[in-house]
Amino acid sequence: MxxxxxxxxxxxxxxxxxxxxxxxxxxxxxxxxxxxxxxxxxxxxxxxxxxxxxxxxxxxxxxxxxxxxxxxxxxxxxxxxxxxxxxxxxxxxxxFQSNNESMLTKSSKVLMLDNVQDPGNVGTMIRTAEAAGIDTIVLGDGTADLYNGKVVRATQGAIFHVPIIRENLQTWIEKCKEIGIPVYGTALENGMPYTDVKPTTSFALLVGNEGQGVAKEYLSKTDKNLYIPIYGKSESLNVGIAAGILMYYLRT
CATH class of the missing domain: 3.30.1330.30 (Ribosomal protein L30/S12)
Known part of the structure; x- marks a missing residue:
């Protein structure tokens, strides 16, 4: 000492x-x-x-x-x-963690983040994803650094207990679709209320930038795009809150 x-x-x-x-x-x-x-x-x-x-x-x-x-x-x-x-x-x-290799199986639950820049949002989603039983979190381009102090603190320790990798989202969307994992984007345009789909044993959920949402190049590759209806006067939900609602709803 x-x-x-x-x-x-x-x-x-x-x-x-x-x-x-x-x-x-x-x-x-x-x-x-x-x-x-x-x-x-x-x-x-x-x-x-x-x-x-x-x-x-x-x-x-x-x-x-x-x-x-x-x-x-x-x-x-x-x-x-x-x-x-x-x-x-x-x-x-x-x-740096060595759990960045994740076995993708037909029963996997995956959260993918596209250009989510706010460290607090990223950390909150990691914390929620671990609690919701997500198997792998994929951080796409533009997403806040995993080891940023604000990200780490917001995870409340979940960062240590779930595989988190930084990789091209296009690659991961294709990997999921190849083995039959439904890929859900989040968007109002060409989207449907999230309750119109049934919870499944596996899924990949793609959430996007706080202001711009998920990039169109990714939304064009998803199986379905979902949105959460707004019943009040707010224009949108915080991306961390929205991701939490969808992760818990989609899992069985």
Whole structure:
């Protein structure tokens, strides 16, 4: 166990670099904050490389920490590496996940995100998808970086428990259709109310950009395009809320 008190320590500078996507991709690691996220990450063998805990906090007795390097740090250090206004007492450095290979079967449930740019929306959909029993999440071009701090925090730990990959959506639409998984887009144009389709044992749901929706090139390849009726005066639903409604409805 090592101790760091100075924010000028080279290790602290290294941790701060992980706030940037470019540096995360070089290091193949990312930073998480808070006791809940660290505890969830520790449930995955070999994922956590380093744990950084405040000198004023106690290590939970149930944490399995054999393979992680521990650092006890001053509150100034923890504040320096935190992306939130109020540091939560503990942070950790995690490896990029190795669960990015998913076996696609006829019973798979897939969520695909097209150019969803808001990190909070992406994180919320990952959290909801894991709770809804989605087998694979595919992040298409333009979608917020998986390891962005806001994305990670919004997942509330679900990021560690469901395969998430970044890949061309056209490829995934074709893969799903080849083995008989129905592919549902989300759109008003040429769409139908979601309740007009029956829940199935497998499906691929494609949701899109907050302002522009799903790209037409993808919508032209889907089996059906669905929409959620609006009964009030709102023009649309938040993409995270809409995705949650559809994921839970479509599954059996």
């Amino acid at each position: 090592k101790r760091i008190d100075s924010v000028k320590n080279p290790k602290v500078k290294q941790w701060k670099k992980l706030h940037k996507k470019k540096e995360r991709e070089i290091a193949k690691t990312f930073l998480i904050e808070g006791f809940h996220l660290v505890e969830e990450a520790l449930k995955v063998d070999g994922l956590v490389e380093e744990i950084i805990i405040s000198e004023n906090e106690n290590i939970p007795a149930n944490w399995k920490i054999d393979n992680a390097t521990w650092y006890i740090v001053s509150d100034d250090v923890l504040k320096a590496i935190s992306e939130t206004e109020t540091p939560q007492g503990v942070s950790a450095v995690c490896q």
